[in-house]
Structure formats: C-alpha cells, structure tokens
Amino acid sequence: xxxxxxxxxxxxxxxxxxxxxxxxxxxxxxxxxxxxxxxxxxxxxxxxxxxxxxxxxxxxxxxxxxxxxxxxxxxxxxxxxxxxxxxxxxxxxxxxxxxxxxxxxxxxxxxxxxxxxxxxxxxxxxxxxxxxxxxxxxxxxxxxxxxxxxxxxxxxxxxxxxxxxxxxxxxxxxxxxxxxxxxxxxxxxxxxxxxxxxxxxxxxxxxxxxxxxxxxxxxxxxxxxxxxxxxxxxxxxxxxxxxxxxxxxxxxxxxxxxxxxxxxxxxxxxxxxxxxxxxxxxxxxxxxxxxxxxxxxxxxxxxxxxxxxxxxxxxxxxxxxxxxxxxxxxxxxxxxxxxxxxxxxxxxxxxxxxxxxxxxxxxxxxxxxxxxxxxxxxxxxxxxxxxxxxxxxxxxx
Amino acid sequence: xxxxxxxxxxxxxxxxxxxxxxxxxxxxxxxxxxxxxxxxxxxxxxxxxxxxxxxxxxxxxxxxxxxxxxxxxxxxxxxxxxxxxxxxxxxxxxxxxxxxxxxxxxxxxxxxxxxxxxxxxxxxxxxxxxxxxxxxxxxxxxxxxxxxxxxxxxxxxxxxxxxxxxxxxxxxxxxxxxxxxxxxxxxxxxxxxxxxxxxxxxxxxxxxxxxxxxxxxxxxxxxxxxxxxxxxxxxxxxxxxxxxxxxxxxxxxxxxxxxxxxxxxxxxxxxxxxxxxxxxxxxxxxxxxxxxxxxxxxxxxxxxxxxxxxxxxxxxxxxxxxxxxxxxxxxxxxxxxxxxxxxxxxxxxxxxxxxxxxxxxxxxxxxxxxxxxxxxxxxxxxxxxxxxxxxxxxxxx
Numbered sequence: 001x002x003x004x005x006x007x008x009x010x011x012x013x014x015x016x017x018x019x020x021x022x023x024x025x026x027x028x029x030x031x032x033x034x035x036x037x038x039x040x041x042x043x044x045x046x047x048x049x050x051x052x053x054x055x056x057x058x059x060x061x062x063x064x065x066x067x068x069x070x071x072x073x074x075x076x077x078x079x080x081x082x083x084x085x086x087x088x089x090x091x092x093x094x095x096x097x098x099x100x101x102x103x104x105x106x107x108x109x110x111x112x113x114x115x116x117x118x119x120x121x122x123x124x125x126x127x128x129x130x131x132x133x134x135x136x137x138x139x140x141x142x143x144x145x146x147x148x149x150x151x152x153x154x155x156x157x158x159x160x161x162x163x164x165x166x167x168x169x170x171x172x173x174x175x176x177x178x179x180x181x182x183x184x185x186x187x188x189x190x191x192x193x194x195x196x197x198x199x200x201x202x203x204x205x206x207x208x209x210x211x212x213x214x215x216x217x218x219x220x221x222x223x224x225x226x227x228x229x230x231x232x233x234x235x236x237x238x239x240x241x242x243x244x245x246x247x248x249x250x251x252x253x254x255x256x257x258x259x260x261x262x263x264x265x266x267x268x269x270x271x272x273x274x275x276x277x278x279x280x281x282x283x284x285x286x287x288x289x290x291x292x293x294x295x296x297x298x299x300x301x302x303x304x305x306x307x308x309x310x311x312x313x314x315x316x317x318x319x320x321x322x323x324x325x326x327x328x329x330x331x332x333x334x335x336x337x338x339x340x341x342x343x344x345x346x347x348x349x350x351x352x353x354x355x356x357x358x359x360x361x362x363x364x365x366x367x368x369x370x371x372x373x374x375x376x377x378x379x380x381x382x383x384x385x386x387x388x389x390x391x392x393x394x395x396x397x
Numbered sequence: 398x399x400x401x402x403x404x405x406x407x408x409x410x411x412x413x414x415x416x417x418x419x420x421x422x423x424x425x426x427x428x429x430x431x432x433x434x435x436x437x438x439x440x441x442x443x444x445x446x447x448x449x450x451x452x453x454x455x456x457x458x459x460x461x462x463x464x465x466x467x468x469x470x471x472x473x474x475x476x477x478x479x480x481x482x483x484x485x486x487x488x489x490x491x492x493x494x495x496x497x498x499x500x501x502x503x504x505x506x507x508x509x510x511x512x513x514x515x516x517x518x519x520x521x522x523x524x525x526x527x528x529x530x531x532x533x534x535x536x537x538x539x540x541x542x543x544x545x546x547x548x549x550x551x552x553x554x555x556x557x558x559x560x561x562x563x564x565x566x567x568x569x570x571x572x573x574x575x576x577x578x579x580x581x582x583x584x585x586x587x588x589x590x591x592x593x594x595x596x597x598x599x600x601x602x603x604x605x606x607x608x609x610x611x612x613x614x615x616x617x618x619x620x621x622x623x624x625x626x627x628x629x630x631x632x633x634x635x636x637x638x639x640x641x642x643x644x645x646x647x648x649x650x651x652x653x654x655x656x657x658x659x660x661x662x663x664x665x666x667x668x669x670x671x672x673x674x675x676x677x678x679x680x681x682x683x684x685x686x687x688x689x690x691x692x693x694x695x696x697x698x699x700x701x702x703x704x705x706x707x708x709x710x711x712x713x714x715x716x717x718x719x720x721x722x723x724x725x726x727x728x729x730x731x732x733x734x735x736x737x738x739x740x741x742x743x744x745x746x747x748x749x750x751x752x753x754x755x756x757x758x759x760x761x762x763x764x765x766x767x768x769x770x771x772x773x774x775x776x777x778x779x780x781x782x783x784x785x786x787x788x789x790x791x792x793x794x
Contacts, residue, residue, distance in 0.1 A: 003649035006563075006597055008534070011509045011653055020659075041459035049462070053450045062438035065446070065636035100497055100640075100662040107661045111533050112408045132660040136508050137405070166403075200403055239462035241667030243497075252400035256408055262417075263529040264504045265497040269666050270638030 010116075010136055018355050019128055026349035032382045034369045035349040037176060037324060043292045043372075044239050048284055049275070055282070056274040064274040070262040072098025072246070073273035079280035080246055087208065088218040089230060091248050097257055100268045102206055102233040102245035104261065106133035109167070109202055109229055112256040114139045118166035121159055123151050125327075125356030125363055127176045127204065130169050139166065141358040148318065150175060150182040153189040160197040167200045172220055174207035174323025177356045177368040181320060184217055191223030198227070200253070205232045209289060211322035212297040226250050229257075236324075237289055238279055242272040296324070302376035303369060303383060310387030312394060317369075324372045327353065330365040330390065333397040339367075339389050348385045407513075407533055415752050416525055423746035429779045431766045432746040434573060434721060440689045440769075441636050445681055446672070452679070453671040461671040467659040469495025469643070470670035476677035477643055484605065485615040486627060488645050494654055497665045499603055499630040499642035501658065503530035506564070506599055506626055509653040511536045515563035518556055520548050522724075522753030522760055524573045524601065527566050536563065538755035545715065547572060547579040550586040557594040564597045569617055571604035571720025574753045574765040578717060581614055588620030595624070597650070602629045606686060608719035609694040623647050626654075633721075634686055635676055639669040693721070699773035700766060700780060707784030709791060714766075721769045724750065727762040727787065730794040736764075736786050745782040 004012065026033040056064050060075075071077070077093035084091060099105045106129065114120065114137035122130070124143035131141075142165055145155040151170060159165065170190075172182040182190070194201045203220050221228035233245040249257060261267075279285055303326055307317055317328040330336070336352045343349065353366025367386075371379055401409065423432045453461050457472075468474070474490035481488060496502045503526065511517065511534035519527070521540035528538075539562055542552040548567060556562065567587075569579040579587070591598045600617050618625035630642040646654060658664075676682055700723055704714050714725040727733070733749045740746065750763025764783075768776055 003647060006510065006650075007653065008508070008510050008512045008515070008563075010512070011657075014656070017656070017659075038464050041463055044459050044462045046454065046459055046462065050451065050454060054447065057443065057447060062441050062443055063638075065441045065443065065638040066438055067435050067632075067637045100666075103661065103663050111405075113403065113405050115405045115407070118405070129660075129663070135660060136657060166405075235464075239668070240464045241460075241462040243662060243664070243666045250400060253403075256404065259411070259414070260408075260533060262414075263526075263532060264500065264661060265640060266500050266526070267640070269497075269640045269669055271636070271669065272666055 010138055013138065014135055017132070019351065022351055025344065031347050031349055032374065032378055033349040034371070034374065034379070034382055035351045036370050036373050038373065039236055039240060040295060040372050043295055045279070045284060045288045052275045052278045052284070055278050056271065060274050064271045066270060068267045068270040068273070070258050070267045072096065072268065073270055073277060075281070076273040076277035079277045083280055084248065088222045089248060095248055095251070095254065097247050097249065097254055097261070098268050098273055099245045099247060099261060100265055101235060101243040102204060102231045103129055103133055104245055104264070104268070105229065105231045105247040105257065106130050106202070107264065108257045108260050110134040110137045111260045112253070113167050113200065115166070119163060121156060121165045121168040122358055123170060123175065124358060125177050125353060126169065126358060127171050128356060130204065131358055143357070143359055146178070146180065148180065149186060150180040151186065151190065153186050153193060156190060157193045160193065160199060165199055167202055168194060169202045169204065170220070171204045173205055173217065174210065174320050174325070176207070177325055177351070177353060178327035179318040179320030179323050179325045180327070181217065187217065187220045188223050191220050194227045195224050200227055200229060202229045202231060205230065206236055207323040209237045210293065210296060210324065212293055212300060214321040221248065229253060234276055237285060237292060238276060242269070242275060244268065244272055244276045296372055298376055299371045299374070299379055302379045303371040306380045306383035310384045312387070312391055315390070324370055326369045326371065328367045328369060331394070332365055333394060334365045334390065335393055335397065336365055336367060339393050342389045342393065343386055346385050346389065348382050350386065407535055410535065411532055414529070416748065419748060422741065428744050428746055429771065429775055430746040431768070431771065431776070431779055432748045433767050433770050435770065436633055436637060437692060437769050440692055442676070442681060442685045449672045449675045449681070452675050453668065457671050461668045463667060465664045465667045467655050467664045469493065469665065470667055470674060472678070473670040473674035476674045480677055481645065485619045486645060492645055492648070492651065494644050494646065494651055494658070495665050495670055496642045496644065496658060497662055498632060498640045499601060499628045500526055500530060501642055501661070501665070502626065502628045502644040502654065503527050503599070504661065505654045505657050507531040507534040508657045509650070510564050510597065512563070516560060518553060518562045518565045519755055520567060520572065521755060522574050522750060522763070523566065523755060524568050525753060527601065528755055540754070540756055543575070543577065545577065546583060547577040548583065548587065550583055550590060553587060554590045557590065557596060562596055564599055565591060566599045566601065567617070568601045570602055570614065571607065571717050571722070573604070574722055574748070574750060575724035576715040576717030576720050576722045577724070578614065584614065584617045585620050588617050591624045592621050598625045600625050600627050602627065603633055604720040606634045607690065607693060607721065609690055609697060611718040618645065626650060631673055634682060634689060635673060639666070639672060641665065641669055641673045693769055695773055696768045696771070696776055699776045700768040703777045703780035707781045709784070709788055712787070721767055723766045723768065725764045725766060728791070729762055730791060731762045731787065732790055732794065733762055733764060736790050739786045739790065740783055743782050743786065745779050747783065
C-alpha cells in the first residue's frame with residue numbers, strides 16, 4: 001500500500017539525518033572513530049551498579065517497579081536539589097522535572113513552545129539532537145554568530161531586536177560540536193538580553209561536570225531564573241543507557257512540560273530514577289567523577305598535542321577546558337568531504353562540521369573531533385592519519 | 398513574567414486533565430480506591446529482579462549502560478519475536494520497535510500521522526492515555542458506537558465511507574475503560590473495512606495476557622498486517638515502572654516512528670530493555686504469569702458477585718473474561734457526580750465514566766471499576782458501599 005500519503009504534513013517535510021548515516025558507516029569493525037559523541041564504557045560505574053540495584057530494591061521495593069508521578073521519583077528530585085546547588089542553582093524538589101534523557105526536555109519544550117515557522121535562535125554550529133527534537137514542531141532557525149568564546153552577545157541582541165524569536169537554545173559550556181565555553185561576562189550579558197526582550201532560553205548543560213582545567217562557571221540561569229529552562233543529564237557522569245535527564249523551569253512552563261511529558265511516556269523509568277537517586281545521595285558520583293576526569297583528561301591532551309604535531313599550520317582548533325569535543329577549522333581550500341572519504345579509506349573517521357549547522361552552507365572546512373572513545377595512542381595515530389590525509393588534500397588543491 | 402503568551406497555540410488549546418485530578422484526590426490515605434488503573438505491586442516479580450539484574454550485567458556488561466540504537470536493544474527484540482508469535486503475530490526482530498511504554502508508540506504515531514483537525518476514529522468511551530498522546534497534534538475525534546461486544550463494525554464502515562479518517566484507534570481486548578472484547582467475527586470484519594478504505598489502525602493491546610477465562614483471540618493485525626500498528630507493553634505482566642512498550646508496524650511507518658522517537662528520547666533505557674530480554678528469554682514470564690492471573694481472577698470474581706449482591710437491578714455491567722476493569726451503567730436518573738462525591742465521603746472511590754469520552758456528553762450514568770488494586774474482602778466492602786450510595790441517590794431522584 002502507498003504509505004506516504006498517510007503521513008502528516010510535518011512528517012513529509014522532515015529532512016534526512018546525515019549524521020545518523022555517518023555514525024552507521026563509522027561503526028564498521030576496525031574503524032578508528034573520532035566521529036562519535038558518547039562516553040567511554042570504561043567510564044561507567046559498572047562495579048557499583050549491582051550494589052545500587054540491591055539498595056534500591058531494599059529501600060523502595062515494589063515502588064521502584066510501579067508507575068510513578070510524571071514529575072519524577074521524589075528521592076531523585078531530592079538528590080538533584082543538592083546536585084544542582086553545586087552548579088549554582090538553588091531550587092526545591094518541586095521545581096525539578098526528571099525526563100528520559102535531556103532529549104526528553106528538548107522534545108517537551110519544543111512541543112509546548114514552538115508553532116510552525118516560529119523562529120528559534122541557535123548557535124551555528126549547534127547540537128543536532130536539539131534540532132531533531134524541535135524538527136516536528138517546524139521552527140525556522142535564526143543562526144547566531146559565534147567566535148572562539150562561543151555565542152557573541154551582540155549577535156543575539158541584534159537578532160532579538162530585529163524580529164520576534166520564540167526561544168533561544170544554547171549549550172554554554174564545552175559545547176557540542178565546538179567544545180567552546182561562554183566566559184562569565186558573556187553569560188551575564190546574555191542573561192540581561194533575554195530578560196530585556198522577555199524571551200525564554202533553553203540552557204543545555206550536559207558537559208559542565210567534565211571539566212579538566214580551570215574554574216567552574218555559573219549557568220546563565222543564575223542570572224535570569226525566570227527566563228531559563230535549565231537542562232542537564234546524568235548520561236555523561238553515570239550511565240547514558242539509563243536515560244536520566246532533568247530540568248529546572250519557571251513554574252508556569254514546568255507545569256506544561258510535565259503535562260506533555262505525561263502524554264509521551266507517563267514518566268521516566270522508576271527503577272532507573274531510583275538507581276540515580278542512590279548514585280547521587282550515596283556520594284557515588286563524588287567518588288566516581290574524578291576517575292572519569294582522569295580517563296578523559298589525558299585523551300584530550302593527547303589529541304591537542306597530536307594536532308600541534310600533525311595538523312598543517314593553516315588549521316586552527318578549539319582548546320576546551322573540558323567536555324568531549326575539539327573543533328578544527330581549515331583554510332577554504334580544504335575539501336573536507338574528500339578528506340573525510342580518504343580518511344575512511346584509511347580506517348579513520350570524524351564528522352565533517354558542516355552537518356552541525358541548522359541551515360546548510362557554512363562550516364565547509366570544519367571538523368568535529370571526539371576524544372572520549374579512544375585511548376591516547378589510538379588518538380595520536382588517528383590525528384596523524386588525518387594530518388597526512390589533510391596535507392595530501394591541500395597539496396592537490 | 399507573563400508566560401501564557403510564550404506558549405505555542407497547540408499548548409493554549411490543550412484542555413485540563415480531569416482524571417489526573419481525580420487520581421490525586423483518591424490517593425488520600427484511608428481511601429478504598431477502585432479508581433486506579435494500575436497493576437497490583439504484589440504482581441511484580443520482585444524476587445527475581447536482582448537475579449535478572451545480575452544476569453544482565455554478566456551477559457552484557459557496559460552495553461546495558463551505554464547508548465543504544467533507537468529501534469531497541471537487539472536481544473529484547475529477538476525475545477519479543479517469540480512473545481509476539483504466541484499472540485499470532487509473526488515478525489522478525491527488524492520489524493519491532495521498542496518504546497518507553499506503549500505511550501511512546503501512541504505519541505510517535507500521533508506525531509507522524511496526525512495533522513491539526515485530521516479526524517481520528519475512536520471507540521466512545523476510549524483509553525484516555527491515547528487521547529493525551531494525540532492531543533498535541535490536535536485531531537478531531539470521530540466517536541464510534543460500541544455495544545457489549547465493543548466496537549460495532551457497521552459504525553466504523555459508515556464513518557469511513559462518510560468522511561476521510563487519518564487513523565483508527567482501538568483497544569480490542571479487555572478495553573480500558575469498559576473491559577469489553579471484540580469477538581473474532583468483528584475483528585475479521587474490522588480488518589476487511591480498514592483494508593477496503595486503506596486506513597491505518599492503531600491496535601492497542603496491553604491486556605490480552607491477563608485472560609482469566611475463555612480462549613485467546615488473534616489480534617486484528619493478523620487479518621490486516623499492512624494496515625495496523627500493533628502496540629503492546631510489558632507493564633501489566635512484568636513491571637510498569639521499567640517503561641517497556643513495543644510495536645509492530647508496516648516498514649514505511651516504522652521507519653518514521655523510529656525517526657521521531659529518536660528526537661524524543663534517543664532510545665528506551667538499555668538496562669531496562671536488557672532486564673526485559675532476560676525476563677522473556679529466560680522463561681520468567683511464562684513461569685510468573687500464572688501467579689498474576691491467580692491474583693487478579695478472584696478479585697474480578699469478587700467484584701462481579703458483589704455487583705450482583707449490592708447493585709440495584711436497574712444497573713448493568715460488563716463481565717469481561719480478563720483485564721483490569723468492569724464498566725457499570727445505571728438508569729438516566731442516576732446522578733453519578735453526586736454518587737461519586739457521596740462515595741468519596743465514605744472513603745470509597747471510582748472514576749465516573751463520562752471522563753472517558755473524547756467529546757463530553759455521553760456516559761453520564763456510567764462508572765469504571767478497577768479490581769486489580771484491592772483484595773477480595775476490600776472489593777466486596779467497596780461495592781457494598783457504592784451500592785448503598787447508589788440506592789440513596791436513586792431514592793432521592
């Protein structure tokens with residue numbers, strides 16, 4: 001039977017998902033991949049999951065297996081209060097919503113806020129998962145200029161003063177894909193601007209716990225609590241497979257997020273929320289996090305020094321103090337598609353940066369490089385290979 | 398700040414959720430509630446969860462904690478192939494999509510299929526969770542006439558021949574809220590009709606495993622595989638808190654369900670999917686299910702005989718062979734709102750049936766009675782109380 005005409009218009013208007021195809025290709029056996037964006041399995045607290053599971057069943061019994069309220073398992077929300085306080089966010093358990101990964105907040109926010117053709121302001125490049133969550137609600141994108149320190153405040157003020165924007169979406173710390181971090185002064189300035197124009201900001205903060213150097217920075221929410229939906233996750237510091245995300249939002253917004261989440265999955269897994277509650281309240285995160293940092297820090301340093309050694313001098317790249325990604329940019333003469341294909345032929349993968357732009361065109365000479373999934377020696381070899389492929393390409397340009 | 402004007406139009410058009418408020422009220426301590434619709438905690442295989450968890454960690458290690466493909470954890474999809482075969486559905490693992498509860502399928506189906514003001518045909522009364530999942534996509538409802546054997550095929554054929562319908566949603570077995578089950582002949586006839594009009598049916602089948610008497614019936618999908626999105630869940634036979642649902646859909650539809658689910662939660666909890674895979678493939682469901690049936694069967698029988706004893710003769714009710722609900726209907730003179738409030742005053746709760754109609758008006762004299770959450774003695778006492786409250790009300794009518 002003919003299915004296409006059975007689909008809603010929004011579905012027929014959805015584009016393809018290039019990254020997903022890339023990640024399938026690079027999953028081939030033998031491939032050395034800097035393309036992924038996921039935590040290293042050796043970063044998971046596998047050894048204590050059994051202990052956490054026993055504690056959950058002893059402490060909560062069948063309550064951990066039963067339906068629960070959409071807002072989230074209360075002991076987890078209580079534990080998140082303290083977790084958030086360390087990030088400079090002071091809230092009660094009633095102000096927190098637990099979701100199925102931070103993706104769940106992004107979908108719910110898109111659903112309650114975005115009308116078709118509403119304008120959503122995003123950094124360019126930006127996190128693709130957010131674009132994917134918003135896509136069914138069919139926004140138009142206002143792409144905001146960025147530099148080495150992330151979003152340029154003047155860019156957002158100019159955009160907001162020119163045309164109405166439904167919401168702003170930012171990853172202020174160790175951004176995916178660039179690894180860039182907004183300095184404090186820009187956070188304060190952006191908070192002032194969204195308050196001035198009375199626009200909502202979705203502040204996505206999955207990486208700030210993964211800081212290898214420098215000082216922790218307060219979230220933008222701290223300077224505009226009434227205008228920010230603050231989104232975070234335990235996927236990078238506990239286990240992504242458990243799908244535990246959470247958000248803090250203004251009460252009137254949170255109540256709608258709860259309402260639409262109920263229609264999507266009723267609630268996030270009670271059992272996994274109880275595991276997360278034990279992980280946080282039992283002090284396991286505090287004990288386990290240093291191990292994650294000492295796993296990733298040398299990998300990032302290995303990539304940065306390999307880039308110095310092997311990449312041509314007309315390439316530049318970000319030097320983030322944490323997170324999972326480095327963003328490299330070459331001269332206009334660099335043909336990244338050819339470089340990508342030649343690298344694949346040599347069993348080495350990355351993601352061409354152009355795919356992270358909401359509107360195609362820019363970023364033709366950019367690359368996203370992930371360093372969490374490979375050890376230092378492998379990273380050095382992969383960057384050396386990429387350097388060779390790049391030089392060949394530039395020589396033929 | 399003023400939030401309302403920040404919301405999308407679809408959000409401002411969403412109605413309130415009466416049932417949710419009712420369930421909050423009846424959660425009061427001391428309340429004897431026949432209002433809920435959830436499994437008894439003593440039906441959960443609590444004693445083997447620890448064993449399943451150990452097996453998952455031994456068999457899959459970090460893979461059970463890592464990100465996974467949106468389609469679902471492969472060992473679970475393999476186990477579901479056999480589970481579905483017992484229901485008369487023959488598919489491969491590649492045709493199955495695992496979701497975060499069956500609610501996840503309903504949201505995804507609404508998202509890919511429903512345009513604003515598209516007509517969705519449903520039984521009246523119907524499952525409220527489906528209406529809640531579809532609500533953000535703003536359908537109009539075509540309410541199909543039902544009788545003691547569920548949907549009347551002529552009603553759907555007449556509806557489809559009159560105006561275009563985007564999809565049909567049915568719970569053919571032990572329906573929520575009525576407990577009614579479509580006989581085989583009607584299943585075959587409805588399959589013929591949806592094929593004839595080339596319309597998609599969402600066949601929601603959460604309860605068919607909970608059969609206390611009679612013969613299992615094949616799903617409608619068996620007679621129209623290319624026109625049915627078959628939806629089911631492990632919530633009633635394993636643990637609802639784990640949020641494991643699944644569906645089988647025509648390939649062109651399934652690929653879109655996968656696509657939009659990726660934007661909603663990336664994938665359903667790997668760890669919980671692995672637990673479910675062990676539960677099914679280890680034969681635990683087959684060993685555990687008889688215990689669930691022997692828990693619920695006497696509760697249902699207690700309610701049916703109490704209704705005979707205590708309810709006035711001008712009340713009638715469904716006599717389902719399984720599931721979780723009985724549907725009672727009184728004479729027009731019965732004022733169910735007053736009966737509901739007087740019952741609450743006597744610490745006894747149920748859900749007035751009128752709330753299960755997509756369009757308000759009908760069902761004013763109906764009641765949904767759940768029998769899975771209370772023991773036989775409590776059920777007998779509750780129905781006696783309701784009988785007394787009803788007689789008082791009818792006497793004053």
